[in-house]
Amino acid sequence: MSRRAWVIIRREYLQRVRSRWFIFSTLFVPVLMVAAMLLPAILIGVSSEGPQRAIAIIDESGADLAPLIMEALSADSVAAERLPQYSTAEIRASADASGESPYRGYLLVPAGALEARAANLFEAESLGRRTRNRLERALAGAITQRRLEAEGTSPELARDLMRPARLEVERLDGGSDTAEEVSQIVGFIIAMILYMMFVVYGQMIARGVLEEKTSDIVEIMVSSVRPREMMLGKILGVGAVGLTQVGIWGIIGASLFAYTLAGAAPLLAEAGIDLSGFSFPWMLLVQGLIYLVLGYLLYASMFASAGAMLSNEHDVQQVLMPVTLPIIAPVILMPVVIERPEETWVALVSMVPFFSPILMVVRATVGDVPAWQTATAMLLLVLSVLLMARVAGRIYRVGILMKGQRPKLSEVLRWARHG
Amino acid sequence: MPETVIRLRDVSKAFGGNAAVENLDLTVPGGCIYGLLGPNGAGKTTTIRIILDIIGPDSGAVEVLGERCTDETRTRIGYLPEERGLYQKMKVVEHLAFLGELKHLRHSEAMRRARYWLDRLGLGDRADDKVETLSKGMQQKVQFAATVMAEPDLMILDEPFSGLDPINVDLFRQIILERRNGGTAVLFSTHLIEDAEKLCDRVCMIAGARKVLDGTVAEVKAGTGSQSVAIEFEGPRGFLDSPDLIDGLADHGRVIEVRLQPGVDPQILLRRAVEDGARIRRFELVAPSLRQIFLERAGAGAANQQDGAL
Numbered sequence: 001m002s003r004r005a006w007v008i009i010r011r012e013y014l015q016r017v018r019s020r021w022f023i024f025s026t027l028f029v030p031v032l033m034v035a036a037m038l039l040p041a042i043l044i045g046v047s048s049e050g051p052q053r054a055i056a057i058i059d060e061s062g063a064d065l066a067p068l069i070m071e072a073l074s075a076d077s078v079a080a081e082r083l084p085q086y087s088t089a090e091i092r093a094s095a096d097a098s099g100e101s102p103y104r105g106y107l108l109v110p111a112g113a114l115e116a117r118a119a120n121l122f123e124a125e126s127l128g129r130r131t132r133n134r135l136e137r138a139l140a141g142a143i144t145q146r147r148l149e150a151e152g153t154s155p156e157l158a159r160d161l162m163r164p165a166r167l168e169v170e171r172l173d174g175g176s177d178t179a180e181e182v183s184q185i186v187g188f189i190i191a192m193i194l195y196m197m198f199v200v201y202g203q204m205i206a207r208g209v210l211e212e213k214t215s216d217i218v219e220i221m222v223s224s225v226r227p228r229e230m231m232l233g234k235i236l237g238v239g240a241v242g243l244t245q246v247g248i249w250g251i252i253g254a255s256l257f258a259y260t261l262a263g264a265a266p267l268l269a270e271a272g273i274d275l276s277g278f279s280f281p282w283m284l285l286v287q288g289l290i291y292l293v294l295g296y297l298l299y300a301s302m303f304a305s306a307g308a309m310l311s312n313e314h315d316v317q318q319v320l321m322p323v324t325l326p327i328i329a330p331v332i333l334m335p336v337v338i339e340r341p342e343e344t345w346v347a348l349v350s351m352v353p354f355f356s357p358i359l360m361v362v363r364a365t366v367g368d369v370p371a372w373q374t375a376t377a378m379l380l381l382v383l384s385v386l387l388m389a390r391v392a393g394r395i396y397r398v399g400i401l402m403k404g405q406r407p408k409l410s411e412v413l414r415w416a417r418h419g
Numbered sequence: 420m421p422e423t424v425i426r427l428r429d430v431s432k433a434f435g436g437n438a439a440v441e442n443l444d445l446t447v448p449g450g451c452i453y454g455l456l457g458p459n460g461a462g463k464t465t466t467i468r469i470i471l472d473i474i475g476p477d478s479g480a481v482e483v484l485g486e487r488c489t490d491e492t493r494t495r496i497g498y499l500p501e502e503r504g505l506y507q508k509m510k511v512v513e514h515l516a517f518l519g520e521l522k523h524l525r526h527s528e529a530m531r532r533a534r535y536w537l538d539r540l541g542l543g544d545r546a547d548d549k550v551e552t553l554s555k556g557m558q559q560k561v562q563f564a565a566t567v568m569a570e571p572d573l574m575i576l577d578e579p580f581s582g583l584d585p586i587n588v589d590l591f592r593q594i595i596l597e598r599r600n601g602g603t604a605v606l607f608s609t610h611l612i613e614d615a616e617k618l619c620d621r622v623c624m625i626a627g628a629r630k631v632l633d634g635t636v637a638e639v640k641a642g643t644g645s646q647s648v649a650i651e652f653e654g655p656r657g658f659l660d661s662p663d664l665i666d667g668l669a670d671h672g673r674v675i676e677v678r679l680q681p682g683v684d685p686q687i688l689l690r691r692a693v694e695d696g697a698r699i700r701r702f703e704l705v706a707p708s709l710r711q712i713f714l715e716r717a718g719a720g721a722a723n724q725q726d727g728a729l
Contacts (some may be wrong), residue, residue, distance in 0.1 A: 002490070007520040015509060216504030220562065222473045223498035223575075224521040226490070401473070 005229045005236075012208075012237025017244060026245050030252045033189075054079040055127075055135070056103040058086045061113040065142040069107070072138035078131060080107075091122050107135060114150075117143055183281040187365025189253075190288035191334065191358050193246060198295055198327045198357075201242045202303035206320055208234055209307030209400065218400045227397040235300040242296065281365075288361050290378070295357030297385045299327060301392035308399025315406045326354035334362055341367040351377040353384035391416045423485075424449045424573050424604040425470055430479030432465055439465040441628040443479070447606055447621075452599050454619035455608040456713060461625045463608045464501060467575055470606070471498060484572060494523045497566035501577040501608075505558055507551035512537060514550055515565055522569035529568075536564035540590065556583060563591060567598060574598060575606045580614055592618060612710040622709065624716055631716040640706045647678045647711070648685050650692070651701035658695040664688050669711045674701070676711055 016022055055073070057080050059066035066082050073080045081103070091106045101124035108120040119139055121132070141162050148158040171177075212218045221230055306323045310316060333355070337346050341363050350359035356377040363369050398415040399407070407415075425447035432440045440462045447453045457463050468474045469481060472488035484492045505514055512533045519529035537546045540560040545553060553561070559582065566574055576595070580588045595618070599605055609615050615622055622639060624632035632639055651674050659668060659675070664683050669676040679685060689702055 003523060004490075004521050007517065011509075011517050015506070019508075211506075212504075214504075215507065216500070216502040217506055219500035219502050219504065220498070220518065220565065221521070223471050223496065223500070224493060224518070 001232070002229055004225050005233045008225065008230060008233025009237040009240065012234055013240050016204075016238065016241045022241065022245070026248050030249060030256075034256065053102070053104045054081040055131075056081055056083045056086070056106045058083050058091075058106060058108045060085075060111050061109045062111060063114050063146045065109050065113065065139075065146060068142035068145055069109075069135075069138045072141055073134065076134045076138075078134055088120075088122075107139075109139070114143055114146060179281070183284055184365045186281050187284055187288075187361055190284065191331075191361050193249070194288065194292055194295060194358050194361065195327060195331055197242050197246065197292060198299045199324060201238055201296065202299045202323070202327070203320060205234060205238050205300050206303040206307035206310070206323075207316070208238065209304055209396075210310045210313075210316065213308070213311060213400055222401070227400060228393050230400075231301075231304050231393055231396045235297065235304060239293075239296055239300065243293075246292070284361070284364055287364060287374075291357035291361055291381075294378070294381045294385055298353065298357075298381065298388055299323075301385070301388045305392035305395035305399065308396040308402075309407055309412060311403060311406060319406070327358075330355040330358040330362075333359060337362050338366050347373060351380060353377075353380050356381055394418070422449055423447065424483070425606065426480075426482040427466075427470070428480040428482075430466075430469060430476045430481060432469060432474065432476050438628045440469065440476070440625075443625070443628075443630055445623060445630065445633075447604060449604050450599065450602055451620040452595065452605040452607055452618055454615035454622040455606060455625065456610070456612060456615055456622055456709070457608075457625035458610060462628045463625060464577060466625065467498075467577055467606070467608060470575065471496065494569070495572045497522075497569060497571035497574045499562055499566040499574075499576045499579055501581070503559065503562045505550045505561060507549070509550055510547055511542065511550055511553065511561060512546040515561055515568065518565040519568050522571070524569055532568045533564070536568050537561075539594075540564055556587065559583060560587065563594075567594060571603060573604045573606065575608075577608045578610070579607065580609070580611070612708070612713050616709045624713060626716060632712065636709070639709070639712060646683075646685060647676055647705050647707040648688065649701065649703045649705045650675050650677060650699070652692065652697045652699045654697040655695050656697075658688070658692040658697060661688070661691060664691070667711075667715065669708075669714060676705070676708065678707060678711070 055078065057066045057069055059069075059082070070080045070082065083106075086106070086108075088108065091108070094101055094103075104124055105127050106122040106124075108122065110116075110118075110120065113119055117140070121127075121135065127135075145158045145162045148161060149155055153161070212221070218230075225233075302323050303320070306319050310319055333349065337350060337359055340346055346363075349355060350363050351373060360369065360374065360377050364374075394417075395412060395415045399412075423446055425445060427443055427445040430440060430443045430445075431438065443462075443466065445466070455463050455466065465474070469476050470483055470488070471493065472481070472483075481488060484495055486492060509517070512530065515533035515537065516524075516526065516529035519532060520526060524532065534543070534546060537543050540563070542553075542557060542560060545557065550558065550561070563579065566576065574595070579591055579595075583591065595605055595607075607615070607619060616636065619636060621635050622632065623630060624639075659665065659677070664680055664687060666678045666680045668678065677688070679688065685702075685704060689699070692699060692702075
């Protein structure tokens with residue numbers, strides 16, 4: 001590379017890294033992400049202020065089911081409280097009269113529940129499917145245990161028979177649930193960062209080229225520098241800014257991750273989550289970086305030539321829209337890829353150069369991608385980058401010296417062919 | 420310093436069927452100030468862009484500083500474009516140093532020279548301000564500094580004085596002369612003939628994509644082969660209607676510049692004026708001004724162009 005290209009790279013880099021925008025966005029995005037992750041927890045904390053109201057158990061079965069139900073519920077950490085005699089009318093009245101019932105719900109186990117295997121649940125507020133399932137399980141267990149006792153089984157045996165079974169899971173494919181969950185989260189973050197980088201830095205390039213045109217700085221530049229070097233310098237300089245930003249985010253993210261992990265390890269161990277087999281998905285990260293660089297080069301060349309077609313602010317959105325579409329498309333396709341990574345057409349679409357940077361990363365997080373597909377996607381991507389750089393260079397060379405009217409598509413195609 | 424710094428031979432360039440430059444031959448000798456004159460749209464900027472190899476000619480040969488213009492020769496050329504701009508958000512001194520570095524100055528040397536030239540042009544105290552805080556004229560000085568700071572062998576200045584006040588025009592002129600005396604060749608494009616007449620050693624006139632005149636200022640004036648008279652008078656203008664004596668005239672307002680037919684004695688015109696009853700305030704033999712030659716030739720060039728189009 002020529003010395004002049006380096007001078008341009010350095011200018012682009014230093015000007016942008018020192019800008020207020022860069023400092024702000026570099027710090028703001030991690031804050032935003034942390035906030036997005038913590039917000040649900042904070043909201044839950046706010047809503048569960050004060051002790052959770054309990055569920056009242058009214059046992060009229062005469063079979064002493066209540067203690068068993070409550071025992072099962074407490075194992076699931078659902079607060080329950082036993083009420084003595086309490087009629088249906090009283091339940092209704094207590095909810096109506098105060099508007100604010102003392103209990104979230106009332107489980108009325110009626111006489112004959114043992115035979116009917118049924119009870120009534122009155123909800124002062126919606127308990128949700130999870131809590132209902134737990135109540136159902138607790139009720140079924142209690143009824144079965146009492147029935148076994150009634151059939152002559154000793155209470156100890158009956159109790160033992162009703163103990164929940166435990167699954168000892170061993171993954172023969174060598175996978176680990178924790179690792180997969182982490183890799184999905186990491187993959188998703190990488191995909192979002194790729195998307196953001198392509199859009200934000202691509203537009204930055206287009207606007208930079210437009211600024212050089214409208215301020216007439218190109219006129220001075222072209223007397224010293226070849227348009228090819230100008231374009232290369234801009235793309236690499238701005239790209240270096242992007243890598244710096246991603247790097248800073250990476251360091252912030254890694255520190256936060258290590259910090260939380262260290263703090264949470266005892267809690268996780270207590271919950272039975274084993275971290276010994278866990279490792280960070282490094283391969284995913286390396287792949288992400290490669291796709292980031294290649295995808296950036298592809299899109300940056302496109303945005304540079306788009307910027308060279310512009311002569312004023314009015315046309316910016318019109319010209320940049322078609323260039324931005326191929327970046328948005330994979331984001332729209334993402335849910336389908338996550339849902340059905342095995343489909344042939346998904347595999348094909350994910351190898352298309354414009355989509356592959358984001359979609360291949362997403363695919364890698366939800367299942368194994370055959371090596372030949374990764375290789376094909378990367379090869380196609382490299383070829384497209386080379387082709388795009390050539391074509392964009394030609395359009396750029398003519399475009400930056402053009403003034404006035406936005407060129408017609410046919411004109412642009414002619415530049416692309418002949419330069 | 421080579422004998423010839425720029426040589427164009429039979430160069431043509433057309434944009435979408437419109438000739439911007441047609442069969443242009445141009446030779447700029449070293450160590451002189453060469454004026455490239457012509458009305459707006461005559462093809463001056465295109466000619467300069469071809470010289471700088473910003474655009475390629477459709478046909479013809481271009482030689483700059485003794486060879487085809489390469490990246491290396493371009494570092495020896497300082498160019499001040501007509502449409503000029505700067506990165507508005509950069510510091511003035513850093514911007515100037517950046518432009519110097521593009522001409523292969525080392526960073527430290529570029530910074531040193533940038534400060535020197537800013538001082539010299541009276542912008543020393545603005546060196547660390549952002550470009551956007553400078554007035555248009557100040558930015559023009561920064562751009563001018565950028566063209567001289569790398570001490571080029573050839574300076575190409577496209578309308579360097581436009582929009583400048585007389586004090587700064589004089590400052591620029593001083594520096595241009597200083598560079599010329601130091602051996603730098605200067606190609607200087609303008610549509611302001613008076614600028615060129617005062618500053619240039621040689622001129623070339625382009626009109627309608629073609630060259631219409633070329634030579635030293637004295638040669639160009641002598642080449643018209645006739646005498647001119649500047650007349651200031653009051654009274655009837657009838658004597659000006661004498662096709663037997665007068666070849667053409669340029670009405671400058673108070674002063675009328677008259678070009679005599681070849682071989683006519685100015686005395687005859689003076690006598691006719693007095694006989695007509697004009698009160699003569701001034702009757703002076705002058706060399707034809709470049710302006711007058713320019714007006715005539717530019718018109719002729721435009722006419723040629725139309726013939727060519729038909």
